[in-house]
Amino acid sequence: MHRTISRRVVLTGCLGLATQKAVAQRSRIWRxxxxxxxxxxxxAPVIRDTLRSLGYEEGRNLVFDVRDxxxxxxxxxxxxxxxLQLKPDVIVAEATPAVAVAQKATSTIPIVMSxxxxxxxxxxxxxxxxxxxxxxGVANMFGDLTAKTLDIVRLVFPRVGKLGVLTSNNPTHPALFEVARNAAAKIGISADRYxxxxxxxxxxxxxxxKAAGCDVVYVLADPIRPLLPSIALEHHLPSVFQVNSYTELGGLMSYGPDILPLFVKAAHYVDRILKGGNPAEIPVEQPTQFVFTINLRTAKALGLSIPENVLIMADKVIE
Structure with a gap:
């Protein structure tokens, strides 16, 4: 009898601790x-909305600090x-430059790549x-798509001889440029980095x-620079983008992963970590959806005619 009572006491105590922990998890304010x-x-609105759908509400149990x-x-x-001075529970780092800086800054706070x-x-x-x-977090596979993108460039611009590859100080760009240069060389196109x-x-x-005689520009993946498509049009240089958001801003063509769903996934990573997940054991996801987009309004402004076989290949055409 004594042993049975002791088990009940232990069981009740365990349940009580579990309940307290669950309540604490729900009532805690996460940063x-x-x-x-x-x-x-x-x-940021995509991440905020997804976190809200997962039960995190700013002003109740979430503080979302942003620095651009x-x-x-x-x-x-x-x-x-x-x-870091705000003592976050999780850091979401947008794009490789931010991930690299976050990695140098902390080896203990979980970081979600996005x-x-x-x-x-x-x-x-x-x-x-x-x-x-x-x-x-999430990877984007831009390097893996370069050869196919340049094959499309060759179809649209059969006489292209020189490709300008636009880069920034993004630490991945030197390697991505080499991928682009090698892929271009295989189809008879020279490529220079700018x-x-x-x-x-x-x-x-x-x-x-323009002064160097580039026929087409290939813009490597980077966080959006909103004026880029209008600058490309101003210089009458057809530009092909890795990031598909640019075609909505007037870019001619893009081929790459659907970007915004990657930020939805990032919010789910945050949720898993806040619920106790160990980033060391949570697999990194790669995109499964890729979108080829053509902006026909921009093509018309550039005086270009997009071949019918290329239009058939497009997932999205902006008219």
């Missing part, structure tokens, strides 16, 4: 930091320090299946590409 390489205006570098990557370390171009090559994770540290470190440098880069 999520969002370090943004570009501008947060398009992506607006494409000036040299400002990221200072912005990261500002966020997204990263080459997380293994950049040293952020050990493998996709088992990241092995305090970083997990660097616009900050958004205000884009116009000068386009002037240089």
């Amino acid at each position: 999520v930091a969002y370090l943004v390489s570009g501008r947060s205006s398009a992506t 570098a607006n494409g000036r990557y040299s400002e990221l370390p200072e912005l990261m320090q500002q966020l 997204p990263s171009t080459d997380p293994i090559g950049s040293g952020f994770i050990r493998s996709f299946a088992k990241p092995g540290g305090n970083i997990t 660097i616009a470190p900050d958004p205000e440098d884009v116009k000068k880069a386009y002037q240089d590409m």
Whole structure:
């Protein structure tokens, strides 16, 4: 009899502790930091809305702190320090420049990549299946799509001889440029790199590409620089983008993963970590949906006729 009562006491005590822990989890105010390489205006609402759908509400159990570098990557370390002083439970880092800065700043606070171009090559994770540290999240696979993108460029511009590859100070760009240059060489196109470190440098880069006789520009993945499509049109240089958001802003063509769903996934990573998940053991996801978009309004403004076989390939046509 004594033994039975003791078991009941122990069982009741365990249940009580579990209930207290569950209540504490629900009542706690979580702090999520969002370090943004570009501008947060398009992506922060996606993360906020997804977190809300998962039960996190600002003003009740969530504080969402945002810092934007607006494409000036040299400002990221200072912005990261500002966020660290707020003692976040999780850091969401938008794009590789922010992930690299967050990694240097902390090895203990969980970091969610949203997204990263080459997380293994950049040293952020050990493998996709088992990241092995305090970083997990989403990759974007831009490098894997380059050869197919340049095949499309050849179809649209059969006489293209010289490709200008527009980059920034994004740490993944040197390797991505080599991928683009090698892929271009295989189809008889020469490729040169032009660097616009900050958004205000884009116009000068386009002037240089125009002067150098580039036929087409390939814009490597980076946080959005909103004026880029209008600058491309101003210099009458057809531009093909890795990031599909650019075609909505007037870019000619894009081929890459559907970007905004990656930020939805990032919010789900935050939720898993806040519920006790270990980033070292949470696999990094890669996109499964890729979108080829053509903006016919921009094609018309450039005096281009898009071949019918290319239009058939498109997932989305903006008219």
